[in-house]
Amino acid sequence: MNHQAPLMNQAPLASFGRRLSTRLAWVVSAAVVTLFALTLTLLAHHGRAAAEARLQRDAAQALARAVTVMEALPLSERLQAAQPWGFAPLIVAPAAPPLQARFQPLPPSWQEVFAEFLALEELTFWEIDSDTGPRPGITVVLADGTPLSAMLPSAPHQPPPGLPWRIVAALALAGLGTWLIALWALRRVTAPLERLIHALETFTPESPAAVLPEHGPYEVMLTARTLNALQERLERLLAARTALLAGIAHDLRTPLARIRLRLESLPEDETRAGIERDLSEMQRLIELSLDYARSLTPRLEYQDVDLVAFTADLLDLYHEGGAEIEADLPASALTAHLDPTALGRILANLLDNALRYGTQAKLRLRPLAGGCCEFIVEDDGPGIPPEAREAVLEPFVRLEPSRNPDTGGSGLGLSIAANLARALHGRLSLEAAQPHGLRAVLRLPLRPDATCSGGTVPL
Numbered sequence: 001m002n003h004q005a006p007l008m009n010q011a012p013l014a015s016f017g018r019r020l021s022t023r024l025a026w027v028v029s030a031a032v033v034t035l036f037a038l039t040l041t042l043l044a045h046h047g048r049a050a051a052e053a054r055l056q057r058d059a060a061q062a063l064a065r066a067v068t069v070m071e072a073l074p075l076s077e078r079l080q081a082a083q084p085w086g087f088a089p090l091i092v093a094p095a096a097p098p099l100q101a102r103f104q105p106l107p108p109s110w111q112e113v114f115a116e117f118l119a120l121e122e123l124t125f126w127e128i129d130s131d132t133g134p135r136p137g138i139t140v141v142l143a144d145g146t147p148l149s150a151m152l153p154s155a156p157h158q159p160p161p162g163l164p165w166r167i168v169a170a171l172a173l174a175g176l177g178t179w180l181i182a183l184w185a186l187r188r189v190t191a192p193l194e195r196l197i198h199a200l201e202t203f204t205p206e207s208p209a210a211v212l213p214e215h216g217p218y219e220v221m222l223t224a225r226t227l228n229a230l231q232e233r234l235e236r237l238l239a240a241r242t243a244l245l246a247g248i249a250h251d252l253r254t255p256l257a258r259i260r261l262r263l264e265s266l267p268e269d270e271t272r273a274g275i276e277r278d279l280s281e282m283q284r285l286i287e288l289s290l291d292y293a294r295s296l297t298p299r300l301e302y303q304d305v306d307l308v309a310f311t312a313d314l315l316d317l318y319h320e321g322g323a324e325i326e327a328d329l330p331a332s333a334l335t336a337h338l339d340p341t342a343l344g345r346i347l348a349n350l351l352d353n354a355l356r357y358g359t360q361a362k363l364r365l366r367p368l369a370g371g372c373c374e375f376i377v378e379d380d381g382p383g384i385p386p387e388a389r390e391a392v393l394e395p396f397v398r399l400e401p402s403r404n405p406d407t408g409g410s411g412l413g414l415s416i417a418a419n420l421a422r423a424l425h426g427r428l429s430l431e432a433a434q435p436h437g438l439r440a441v442l443r444l445p446l447r448p449d450a451t452c453s454g455g456t457v458p459l
Contacts (some may be wrong), residue, residue: 024186026401028177036174040167055089055153062090063140063150064117070094071143091151097139098149101126107224110138110152141415192216196224238296244293246293249286256283288412291345292395295419300339302448305374307334307343311365323355328364336375336446342420343444346428349413350377350440357381358437371450378433389430393418417442425451 067200070078070092078094097103106114106125114123124139136152192215199212212224212231256279264281266272308329315327347363354361359377367373383397384392391397414428417440421428426444433439445451 008420022183025179025183027158028182028186029175033171033175037171040171048345052109053113056110059089059150060110060113060117063092063114063138066090066092066150067140067142067148070148075144075146089153092429093149094146095149096147097124097126097137098128101128101137102169106138114138151375170336189217192220192224196220200227242293242296246290249289252282252286256286277335281438288416292412292416292419295345295416295423298339298342300342300423302337302339304335304337305343306339307336307365309333309374310343311342311347311363314344315363318351323351324360325351325355326360326362328362328366330365330367334365334367334446336373336444337448338424338444342424346417346420346442347375347377349417350375350442353377353413353440354379354381354438367446371446373444373446375444377440377442378437383432383436383438384430386432392430393428 039087066082069081073081082092082094103124103126106120106123110125111120116119120141122141126137126139127134128137129135137149138152139147139149142148149173184278194214212228214221214224214228216224222390259275259279263272263275277287311327311329315325317448318325351361351363354377358381360380364376364378366375366376388399392399392411392414395415396411397415414430418428421442424444425448426442429441429443431441
C-alpha cells in the first residue's frame with residue numbers, strides 16, 4: 001500500500017504549469033498567434049504586391065501621357081515640358097539612356113502594364129546603379145525617331161518606420177489575451193475534473209468518499225457516474241468481507257468454549273496443558289481478528305480530548321506495569337477533536353510493538369502547523385528494512401518467519417493502528433530511528449477541517 005501525498009495538495013505554483021487547463025491554454029494561444037502571424041504575413045505580401053501593381057500601372061499611364069505630350073510638342077520645347085512633377089511617378093527626359101545603363105529584357109510584370117498603353121517593340125528596358133541600389137529605367141522611341149527616357153520607381157512600397165515593432169507588440173498582446181481567455185475558459189471546463197480527482201483522493205476503504213457530483217462536461221459526468229457505481233460496489237464488498245471475518249471469528253468462540261469444558265474432565269498432564277496453550281493462542285487470534293474487523297469500519301465517537309493529559313495517563317499505566325518509556329510532551333494543553341478509544345488503541349499498539357522489539361521506548365508529542373499534531377514512538381530494536389515498511393502495515397504480515405507469537409507477534413497490531421489512523425483522517429508511517437531501531441510517526445488533525453495525511457509534493 002503506497003501512501004503518497006495527494007496530488008491536489010501540491011504547491012499551486014509548482015503544479016500550475018502542469019495543469020491540463022494551463023497546457024491547453026498555451027496550445028490555443030500559440031495556435032492563435034501563429035494564425036495571426038501567418039495572416040499578417042499574407043496580408044503584407046498581398047498589400048505589397050497590390051501596391052507594386054498599382055505603382056507600375058501609374059508609371060505606365062504616366063509614360064503613355066509623356067509620349068503623347070512630347071510627340072505633340074516641337075523638339076525645342078520638349079526639354080522644358082519634362083518637369084519632375086509633370087509625369088509622376090516618373091522622371092522623364094527627351095534623351096537617350098545614360099552611358100552607364102545596362103540594357104536588359106523587359107520584366108514580365110512591366111510587360112503586362114506597358115502593353116495596355118504602348119507598343120512593346122518601341123520600349124527599351126535598362127538599369128543604372130544608384131545610392132539605394134539598381135534603379136530601373138525605360139526608353140521610348142517617339143514617332144519622329146527621337147528617344148524619350150524615364151526613370152521608373154524602384155521601391156513601390158516601403159513600410160512606415162516602426163511597423164515591425166508594432167506588429168510584434170500586436171502579436172504579443174493577441175497571444176497574452178488569448179492565453180488569459182483560454183485559461184479562464186478551460187479552468188471552468190476542467191473544474192469538475194479537479195473536483196472528481198479530489199473526491200477520489202479522499203476515498204479510502206475505512207473512510208469512503210462522498211458521492212461524486214455528476215455534472216460538468218459529458219465525459220466527466222459519465223466518469224463520475226461510473227466511479228459512484230464502482231465506489232458503491234466496493235463498499236458493499238468491503239462490508240461483506242468485514243462481516244465475514246467478524247462472523248467467522250465470533251462463531252469460533254462457541255466450539256472453543258465447548259472444548260474448554262471438555263478439557264475439565266481430562267487429568268492434569270502435559271497433553272492437557274498443551275491443548276490449553278493451543279486454545280489460548282486460538283482465542284487470542286480470534287480476538288485480534290475481531291479487533292481488525294472492527295478497525296476496518298470503526299464506530300467513532302468524537303469529543304474534545306486534551307492530548308497531553310490523555311498521553312500522560314496512558315504512560316502511567318505502562319509505568320505501573322514496569323515498562324520504561326521516555327516521554328516528551330508539551331508543557332501546555334493540546335486539545336483535539338477525535339475518538340479517544342481509537343487513539344488509545346493506536347498508541348498502545350505502537351508502544352507494545354516498541355517494547356517487544358527494543359529494550360526501551362520513547363514517546364514524543366508535538367503540534368504541527370496547519371492544525372495537526374504528531375505522535376512519534378521510537379525504539380532501539382533492529383528496525384524494519386525500508387522495502388518492508390509499507391508491507392508490515394498490511395494484516396498478517398510478519399518479518400519474523402517462525403510464526404511464534406512471543407517473538408514475532410500476530411501481524412495485526414500495526415495494520416489495526418494504520419486502519420484506525422486513517423479512520424481518524426490521519427496517517428501512520430514508519431521510519432528509521434537513529435542510530436538504529438524503528439520510528440513510528442502518527443499524524444492526526446486537531447480539528448475536522450485539517451488534513452494531515454501527507455505533505456505537499458511539487459508536481
